[in-house]
Amino acid sequence: MSDFLLHLLRHGEPEGAGRLIGHSDALPTKAGIAACVDRARGVQMEVLLSSDLWRARRAGEAIGQATGLPLTTDARWRELDFGGWDGLLAAEIDSAALARFWDDPDGHPPPDGESWSGLTHRVAQAIDMLAARTTIVVTHAGAMRAAAAHLCGLDARQAWALDLPYASLLSLRIWRAPGARPTAQIVGLRA
Numbered sequence: 001m002s003d004f005l006l007h008l009l010r011h012g013e014p015e016g017a018g019r020l021i022g023h024s025d026a027l028p029t030k031a032g033i034a035a036c037v038d039r040a041r042g043v044q045m046e047v048l049l050s051s052d053l054w055r056a057r058r059a060g061e062a063i064g065q066a067t068g069l070p071l072t073t074d075a076r077w078r079e080l081d082f083g084g085w086d087g088l089l090a091a092e093i094d095s096a097a098l099a100r101f102w103d104d105p106d107g108h109p110p111p112d113g114e115s116w117s118g119l120t121h122r123v124a125q126a127i128d129m130l131a132a133r134t135t136i137v138v139t140h141a142g143a144m145r146a147a148a149a150h151l152c153g154l155d156a157r158q159a160w161a162l163d164l165p166y167a168s169l170l171s172l173r174i175w176r177a178p179g180a181r182p183t184a185q186i187v188g189l190r191a
Contacts, residue, residue: 006127006184007043007136008144008170012036014055017166019089021055022082022113022142028055035167036138037062039190043136043169045069050138051077060138076126079140080105083113105156116156120146127151127174127182144170151184165191 012032014021036059048069050060057073064071085093100108105116123146145159151172164170171188 002132003173003175004130004132005044005134005187006130006147006172006174007045007134008147008172009036009039009059009136009138010141010144010164010166010168010170011051011053011056011059011138013166016087019087020082020085020093020110022079022086022110023053024086025053026055028058032166033059033062037066039167039169040066040136044134045136046133047131047135048072048138049074049077049135051075051079051140051143053078053140056138056140063136063138074126076122077137077139077143080116080119080142081114082110084111085113086110102160105160116146119143120150123147124150130174132174132176148172148184148186151182152186153183162189163191 011028012035013029014026015029016026040063048060048064048071050056050071050073052073052075060071090098109115119142123143127147141164144164145162148154149159168191172184173187174182174184176182
């Protein structure tokens with residue numbers, strides 16, 4: 001059985017913060033990029049990945065410049081697709097529909113958006129493709145929660161209970177055995 005560390009770093013504050021920003025993109029602020037670089041400082045890493053969305057990718061590029069590691073992007077690390085709610089403030093969404101989503105994100109996904117199980121499935125595919133090397137992924141809060149759910153057996157409610165502010169770092173030790181689903185333990189959370 002092999003094990004390795006996976007560090008998941010949420011992108012820094014983007015323009016339009018406070019809105020549901022899923023697959024649409026928002027540029028990161030300079031302060032948001034700097035916060036990610038600061039958070040990554042001193043973190044052991046052999047592999048640097050990021051979501052392909054600019055708010056994560058720009059922070060990944062800055063970390064790559066600081067560490068000398070090449071950056072690889074992977075769209076599977078994107079945020080949940082909020083569909084018709086993308087770009088809206090919570091106050092602009094029907095409160096009953098939003099409450100149903102928060103209560104059961106798989107049974108009541110955003111209109112024309114992605115279900116919780118869809119997000120978890122694509123993040124699980126990205127995790128399964130990782131080499132057993134210490135890796136940092138600059139990603140999004142939803143993808144981080146999906147990774148924790150997949151690796152640690154959390155249900156949606158437990159995963160959504162993780163507070164992951166901008167530039168927070170979730171570290172997991174992953175174990176893989178041939179032919180078995182990977183498992184993990186949360187070994188750090190810095191917010």
